[in-house]
Amino acid sequence: MENELIIEEIKKLKVERNAVILSHFYTRGEVQEVADFIGDSLSLCKAAVSSKADVIVFAGVHFMAESAAIISPQKTVLLPVPDAGCPMADMVTAESLRAAKEKHPEAAVVCYVNSSAAVKAESDICCTSANAINVVNSIEEREIIFIPDKNLGAFVSLHTDKKIHLWPGFCHVHDNISEENLEELKKFHPDAEFLAHPECRPEVLKFADRVLSTSGIVNEVESSGSTEFIIGTEREIVRNLKRKYPGKKFYPASEKTFCYNMKKITLEAILNSLQNMEYEIHVPENIRVKAKRTLDRMLEISRS
Ligand code: 13P
Ligand code: SF4
DSSP states (O other): OOHHHHHHHHHHHHHHHTEEEEEETTSOHHHHHHOSEEEOHHHHHHHHHHOOOSEEEEESOHHHHHHHHHHOTTSEEEOSSTTOOOTTGGGOOHHHHHHHHHHSTTOEEEEESSSOHHHHHTSSEEEOTTTHHHHHHHSSOSEEEEESBHHHHHHHHTTOSSEEEEOSBOOHHHHTOOHHHHHHHHHHOTTOEEEEOTTSOHHHHTTOSEEOOHHHHHHHHHHOSOSEEEEESOHHHHHHHHHHOTTSEEEESOTTOOOTTGGGOOHHHHHHHHHHTOOBOOOOHHHHHHHHHHHHHHHHHTOO
């Protein structure tokens, strides 16, 4: 079926099912065109809570859809491709986290939303790349186990005097950006503003003019007086920005920043999802309730 026909069918089914499509910025361009809301992890969590829809189709990866199902249990949450996962989220398990908690009994666990429901249930509070520093500084405990992203954890540790135990997790997409990439780009584009996601390595972040979540990067391009930018995150953002700001120049920090899991979500998969109500996210109630507490605590301090 041609894209136009698929889009028409998706629009019809959205009305019939009272459904919304929430999409992360890293999905394919054509997927973002059918989305009702496009955002970063934090704004997607908020959109899931505030939506009046009965059905949420999540154009993103598993932990995002699962977070929506945790905080909005009265809604049906669908992930169009069940194996669209996040390798970083799989780098910590509830079992390995319990062992770390035994080793550091005084520490609070701050858990990046890129994690499973079972891991969230074992944690004290969640964070996203947009609020991680605030979350860490807002809690009482002086000692923190920060899971699973070592790069985000290292970035946070520069902005707090708390003792942070880093976890050896990382995002292969952002970790692909090297110091050499930046040295080269800076040489050729000395006036470009370098906007980097905190999942990048510390040696890359030291070149950054601003370290921001994906929404933060998009907003900074809009408000900044600069006309040239080096973008240190998934490359779909570069395509979006080029389309939206044809008068500005954008250079990807690396050509290898491709999240293949986000790209698994296609228009065909969304259509199938709405036609057959697939694939519904189920979280066992005992885990959901505990995981919701950690997400609610985060949302509480990230209201605006
Ligand atoms: P944000 O959406 O918080 O910027 O995080 C990026 C990411 O890697 C999502 O998987
Ligand atoms: Fe996971 Fe990285 Fe893809 Fe985000 S960009 S979903 S952290 S693999």
